[in-house]
Amino acid sequence: MSHRGITSTNFSIADLALAQTGRHQISLAQNEMPGLMAIRAEYAQSQPLAGARISVSLSITVQTAVLVETLVALGARVRLASCNIFSSQDEAAAALVVGSGTSESPAGISVFGWKGESSKEFWWCLDQILDWSNYPDADGNTHPGPTSIIDDGGDLIYLVHQGIEFEKSGVLHRQNSWIESEHEIVRELLAASQSKNPTRFATLVSQVIGASEETTTGIQRLEELSRKGELKFPVINVNDAVTKSKFDNKYGIRHSLVDGLNRATDVLIGGKVAFVAGYGDVGKGCAEALAGQGARVIIGEIDPICALQAAMDGYQVAQLEEVIEQLDFVITATGNIDIVRPEHFLKLKNLAILANVGHFDNEIDMHGLEALEGAQKVQIKPLVDQWTLPNGRSILVLSEGRVMNLGNATGHPSFVMSASFTNQAMAQIELAQNATNLEPRVHLIGKLADEKVARLHLPALGVSLTKLSERQAGYISVPVEGPYKPDQYRY
Ligand code: NAD
Ligand code: RBV
Numbered sequence: 001m002s003h004r005g006i007t008s009t010n011f012s013i014a015d016l017a018l019a020q021t022g023r024h025q026i027s028l029a030q031n032e033m034p035g036l037m038a039i040r041a042e043y044a045q046s047q048p049l050a051g052a053r054i055s056v057s058l059s060i061t062v063q064t065a066v067l068v069e070t071l072v073a074l075g076a077r078v079r080l081a082s083c084n085i086f087s088s089q090d091e092a093a094a095a096l097v098v099g100s101g102t103s104e105s106p107a108g109i110s111v112f113g114w115k116g117e118s119s120k121e122f123w124w125c126l127d128q129i130l131d132w133s134n135y136p137d138a139d140g141n142t143h144p145g146p147t148s149i150i151d152d153g154g155d156l157i158y159l160v161h162q163g164i165e166f167e168k169s170g171v172l173h174r175q176n177s178w179i180e181s182e183h184e185i186v187r188e189l190l191a192a193s194q195s196k197n198p199t200r201f202a203t204l205v206s207q208v209i210g211a212s213e214e215t216t217t218g219i220q221r222l223e224e225l226s227r228k229g230e231l232k233f234p235v236i237n238v239n240d241a242v243t244k245s246k247f248d249n250k251y252g253i254r255h256s257l258v259d260g261l262n263r264a265t266d267v268l269i270g271g272k273v274a275f276v277a278g279y280g281d282v283g284k285g286c287a288e289a290l291a292g293q294g295a296r297v298i299i300g301e302i303d304p305i306c307a308l309q310a311a312m313d314g315y316q317v318a319q320l321e322e323v324i325e326q327l328d329f330v331i332t333a334t335g336n337i338d339i340v341r342p343e344h345f346l347k348l349k350n351l352a353i354l355a356n357v358g359h360f361d362n363e364i365d366m367h368g369l370e371a372l373e374g375a376q377k378v379q380i381k382p383l384v385d386q387w388t389l390p391n392g393r394s395i396l397v398l399s400e401g402r403v404m405n406l407g408n409a410t411g412h413p414s415f416v417m418s419a420s421f422t423n424q425a426m427a428q429i430e431l432a433q434n435a436t437n438l439e440p441r442v443h444l445i446g447k448l449a450d451e452k453v454a455r456l457h458l459p460a461l462g463v464s465l466t467k468l469s470e471r472q473a474g475y476i477s478v479p480v481e482g483p484y485k486p487d488q489y490r491y
Pocket of ligand 2: 059061062063064083152153214215216248252359403406410411412413417420
């Protein structure tokens with residue numbers, strides 16, 4: 001496999017010359033990531049990740065670079081690939097490969113990914129980060145694969161699981177999240193792997209102590225594996241830490257949705273009509289951002305509780321079909337499939353903007369759009385396409401229906417990612433210290449750890465926390481030092 005960038009055995013990225021600008025951005029981001037920097041300080045001496053080999057599939061952003069260098073500062077070695085073909089920042093990748101000569105950033109972190117991968121390249125990159133055989137440690141020892149995994153969306157964990165199944169049966173089972181062509185790419189990859197080493201994945205998995213998963217869609221997929229009793233190792237659910245999903249998913253998208261719309265189109269949002277499909281954590285952040293810009297926001301929901309929340313928050317709640325002719329923006333944030341379909345495209349206003357922020361690219365039916373007879377695409381600029389439809393009208397589609405806040409912009413800002421990634425770092429420490437006591441299922445992060453992540457982010461915002469007295473703690477039956485809420489509390 002080759003691409004237009006720079007490749008060696010242990011990295012494959014767009015352009016090493018971007019390292020300096022990437023390094024400057026990483027240095028600035030560190031100031032906005034107090035949780036991760038506190039974790040570095042707390043564990044610098046004890047090195048809880050010494051000996052860990054972590055295969056990481058996250059968007060290769062400046063924020064991910066700060067996480068990766070935190071894992072290295074705690075003793076781990078890392079191989080990193082992107083979880084999405086459009087979400088890499090090439091300067092962050094270059095800075096990680098080149099390093100800065102400090103202990104957390106020695107030269108030679110292995111990175112495989114660049115902005116604008118093909119699907120085939122995406123899967124090749126995931127395969128590369130699972131292969132540690134040419135990446136000796138300081139003592140010159142090599143190993144077939146990782147000791148743990150960080151995933152965003154579940155593709156890397158699924159690849160490992162399907163690899164074992166394929167070695168046993170020669171069959172690749174249908175994956176709902178993958179389209180047919182992707183399925184074929186994975187099948188070819190596993191067949192090639194099997195012909196080189198028929199027990200590669202079985203050996204590899206025997207050395208994996210566990211994984212941590214970043215996003216809602218990934219957790220849904222892994223819960224399904226767990227329910228079927230097929231999960232081969234414990235997975236820590238980072239997404240459902242309160243300090244992740246109630247912050248990153250909501251406040252993160254509140255920032256990066258509008259960032260993406262502005263960078264892509266620069267169209268005024270105020271006064272326009274925006275439809276947000278899904279009023280979960282991400283949909284709530286999208287709606288607030290659009291309303292904050294002065295848009296009239298309409299929500300689509302299938303869940304009566306979320307629909308009622310949207311109504312009580314002051315939004316109109318409607319089915320897409322009922323309002324489609326009025327819409328200037330359609331944003332999908334459901335984590336579900338088939339939200340915007342061909343019959344919808346044809347009813348949209350001229351130059352309506354379509355964007356998805358859910359994890360996979362199946363919320364907007366792009367294949368249905370391509371298949372509309374006479375539909376024609378003109379690229380306005382990278383990841384902004386004008387589709388002229390058979391009815392003579394045009395629509396603008398951002399990031400080809402893939403996650404647009406990372407495709408058209410640079411994803412969530414550092415401060416909110418600090419909370420998410422502090423949970424990731426703590427999850428990896430938990431695996432290193434305690435994986436043998438964890439069953440192979442999906443595990444939540446404990447409340448005390450969650451509260452710790454929040455605490456680490458308070459000083460930067462000038463928050464002065466009220467102290468709970470012994471008498472008050474007794475009255476509400478909680479320990480003075482926390483946790484302060486029962487498990488069922490919903491925030
Ligand atoms: P969530 O489960 O909290 O919310 C999804 C909502 O969509 C739910 O309320 C559900 O009832 C609703 N829904 C499902 N099918 C629907 C349909 N057909 N029509 C209308 N509504 C429907 O999940 P979330 O945490 O908000 O995440 C949503 C998606 O965004 C996931 O794919 C997640 O992985 C992804 N995500 C993306 C980013 C990003 O940076 N772009 C950040 C976090 C999460
Ligand atoms: N996300 N990462 C970034 N700047 O690195 N921005 C968003 C970043 C993650 C977020 O945690 C979400 O759960 C996931 O992307 C969806 O793929």
